[in-house]
Amino acid sequence: INASFLRGNTRYGQMHSFADWEVGPEVEAAFKQVYPERRFEPLSRSDVFFKSFYAGLPDAAPLPEAIREFIINEKWPQGTYSSMVLRHEDRVAVMAMPIMAMGWGKSEFGQWTTRIGFRVREGAEGLSDRLSEAAYAGEKYETTREDGRNDVIYCEVPGMPAWVEEPNGDWRVFRYYHSQEISDYAHTFYTRLGVNLFVYIFSQ
Numbered sequence: 001i002n003a004s005f006l007r008g009n010t011r012y013g014q015m016h017s018f019a020d021w022e023v024g025p026e027v028e029a030a031f032k033q034v035y036p037e038r039r040f041e042p043l044s045r046s047d048v049f050f051k052s053f054y055a056g057l058p059d060a061a062p063l064p065e066a067i068r069e070f071i072i073n074e075k076w077p078q079g080t081y082s083s084m085v086l087r088h089e090d091r092v093a094v095m096a097m098p099i100m101a102m103g104w105g106k107s108e109f110g111q112w113t114t115r116i117g118f119r120v121r122e123g124a125e126g127l128s129d130r131l132s133e134a135a136y137a138g139e140k141y142e143t144t145r146e147d148g149r150n151d152v153i154y155c156e157v158p159g160m161p162a163w164v165e166e167p168n169g170d171w172r173v174f175r176y177y178h179s180q181e182i183s184d185y186a187h188t189f190y191t192r193l194g195v196n197l198f199v200y201i202f203s204q
Contacts, residue, residue, distance in 0.1 A: 001084050001096050005141045005155055012159030016119060017098035019082030021144045031086055031094060040096065042146055043083035049092075050080045052200040054192040062181045070120045081193055082146070091204060095197075104187060116186035117178040119161070123170060131163050131171035138162070 003018040023040045031038070043049065056079040060068050086094040104114045138156040145151060149167040156162045163173045 001082060002098050003141065003143045003153065005139070005153060005161070006159055009159065016117070018119075018143065018153075018161065019098045021082065021084065021146050021148075023084050023096050027096060035086060035088060035093070038086050038088065040084040040086050040094075043085045043092075043095070045078060045080040048204075049083070049196060049200045050078070052196045052203060054196055055079060058185060058188045058192065060185070063185055064177065064179065064181070067118055067120050067177055067182075070122075071118065074121070075118070076189060079189070079192070092200075099190065104190075112183060112187045115178065115183045116190075117176055118182050118186070119174050119176050121164065121172040122175050123172040127173070128169070128171040131173070132165070134163075136162070 001020050001023050002013055003020040006012040006016075006018055007024060021042055028040065031040075057072060057076055060072055063071060082098055084096045085092045104112055107113055136154050136156055138154065138158070141153045141155070142150045143153055145167070151167065152165040153161045154163050154165075161174045163171060165171050
């Protein structure tokens with residue numbers, strides 16, 4: 001369920017993810033052949049999946065204060081993740097997420113073998129007025145939010161969101177943060193999510 005601006009080049013999706021609360025057209029077409037009467041729907045953040053083994057977020061204290069609130073309240077609220085599911089006979093038959101490689105390996109030195117950064121949305125007084133009139137040299141895309149409304153994403157560099165017009169009329173910029181603490185935190189979260197997935201599969 002990666003956003004459309006990440007689908008044009010496989011390299012874009014390797015840099016980061018961006019959830020679109022709609023499955024991609026290829027996925028939708030493939031499963032329509034198997035379940036012609038079924039449609040993908042958002043997985044509720046209260047679903048037992050998100051509590052099947054681990055519940056909530058890892059301790060966010062190591063995160064920089066500048067991004068901690070966004071991670072807790074907007075990015076991964078209550079330790080949940082963007083998920084679309086297709087149900088069959090009241091059970092989840094197919095689950096789609098922006099990232100499926102949940103948890104990467106560690107080296108012989110105990111370090112994660114990849115680095116993960118965070119993209120956060122930031123606003124400031126007067127920023128909406130300035131961004132609404134800003135010129136841009138890239139492309140813009142609509143992405144579907146969890147509640148069905150649309151964000152308009154502006155990309156100056158292909159595959160990299162620069163700012164967003166949100167449905168409530170606010171405009172915010174995207175900032176990208178990288179540090180060892182951020183990377184370790186993200187790896188821990190994705191690994192816990194992966195464990196929840198396996199427990200969920202074998203217990204439902």
